[in-house]
Amino acid sequence: MNKKGYYLLGATLLLAFAGFSATAFKETLTPYVPYEMARKGDRVVQVAGALEKGSSSYVAQEESLYFTLQDPKTKENMDVRYKGLKPANFEDAISIVAIGRYDETARKFEADKLLVKCPSKYQGAEVKTYS
Amino acid sequence: MKKTLPWLLWLWISAVIVGAFYYAPLAQGFIGKSSRILFFHVPMAWVSFTAFIAAAVWSVLYLMKGRQESHDRAAAVAIQLGLLFGILATVTGALWARVMWGAFWNWDPRQTSILISLLFYAAYLALRGAVDDPEKRGRLSAAYALLGMVVTPFLFWVMPRLTYTLHPEPVVNANGKVEMESRMVQVLLASTFAFTILFFWMHNLHCRLQALLARKVEAQE
Numbered sequence: 001m002n003k004k005g006y007y008l009l010g011a012t013l014l015l016a017f018a019g020f021s022a023t024a025f026k027e028t029l030t031p032y033v034p035y036e037m038a039r040k041g042d043r044v045v046q047v048a049g050a051l052e053k054g055s056s057s058y059v060a061q062e063e064s065l066y067f068t069l070q071d072p073k074t075k076e077n078m079d080v081r082y083k084g085l086k087p088a089n090f091e092d093a094i095s096i097v098a099i100g101r102y103d104e105t106a107r108k109f110e111a112d113k114l115l116v117k118c119p120s121k122y123q124g125a126e127v128k129t130y131s
Numbered sequence: 132m133k134k135t136l137p138w139l140l141w142l143w144i145s146a147v148i149v150g151a152f153y154y155a156p157l158a159q160g161f162i163g164k165s166s167r168i169l170f171f172h173v174p175m176a177w178v179s180f181t182a183f184i185a186a187a188v189w190s191v192l193y194l195m196k197g198r199q200e201s202h203d204r205a206a207a208v209a210i211q212l213g214l215l216f217g218i219l220a221t222v223t224g225a226l227w228a229r230v231m232w233g234a235f236w237n238w239d240p241r242q243t244s245i246l247i248s249l250l251f252y253a254a255y256l257a258l259r260g261a262v263d264d265p266e267k268r269g270r271l272s273a274a275y276a277l278l279g280m281v282v283t284p285f286l287f288w289v290m291p292r293l294t295y296t297l298h299p300e301p302v303v304n305a306n307g308k309v310e311m312e313s314r315m316v317q318v319l320l321a322s323t324f325a326f327t328i329l330f331f332w333m334h335n336l337h338c339r340l341q342a343l344l345a346r347k348v349e350a351q352e
Contacts, residue, residue: 021285
């Protein structure tokens with residue numbers, strides 16, 4: 001094989017490697033699992049989704065936050081119960097990650113931790129003044 | 132000129148710091164003043180990526196222009212600095228994540244992809260350390276840095292856009308637009324420019340130092 005042939009072979013191998021990485025990494029690079037897998041409840045997992053509007057309620061006696069997550073792709077819903085204080089930016093959330101385990105009897109995802117994603121608008125925030 | 136450049140750079144960086152805290156407004160939806168980290172975190176990530184690209188360019192020059200030691204040295208120093216700025220971007224990102232998400236680290240695709248990039252380039256340094264013959268070391272390192280051009284753009288730009296991530300929208304969003312308040316854009320551009328110049332200045336200093344050390348070793352031998 002001449003030099004040009006080697007270069008071509010090298011370039012093809014690199015492209016194949018890039019293509020393989022794109023498909024193989026996509027699954028392994030994300031810690032967020034589909035709701036279907038989370039419902040098996042066999043281990044602690046992370047589920048991500050949009051907060052269903054108006055679904056959240058805080059029950060002070062139980063110190064628990066109840067809300068519904070919706071998978072943006074499949075539109076599937078998942079009820080979540082989080083035992084703890086409501087995160088400061090919860091109401092502004094456009095998307096939430098719940099870390100925990102699915103409880104088959106309560107038919108709810110019992111979250112130990114919530115991670116909140118807020119709309120990242122790089123626009124000037126209104127400055128509120130209180131008197 | 133050589134003497135005034137560092138002073139101009141420090142003056143520029145000082146202005147960027149003042150601008151980041153007193154001129155640019157806070158962004159919507161961020162807790163407290165956490166949005167201000169944008170003016171440092173984004174340029175650091177940018178410089179890290181630029182450094183890895185620059186390393187690849189110097190590697191090509193090394194392979195094609197007569198295996199000059201200076202090109203090999205320039206590529207290695209660029210990767211060292213790229214790692215430094217990459218680590219700083221990761222740390223500032225983690226600090227911000229603690230405020231906004233409630234956790235420093237969550238193996239979010241953004242975090243995982245930058246970590247893999249950094250490990251990839253840390254392995255470059257290990258590879259250099261393992262080969263004694265300068266010619267062989269240069270050739271192997273250059274080939275490895277070029278392989279990085281397949282991995283890095285993919286991990287920095289493509290991967291985080293393919294999967295769900297907690298990371299905010301990139302500055303240039305999915306529609307290819309920059310939707311940012313004008314004062315924020317000014318400070319971010321000024322900061323990115325400052326960090327880029329800082330990188331090339333540090334690179335130049337480090338290369339000169341390495342060349343001097345190499346000459347000293349030669350003289351001793």
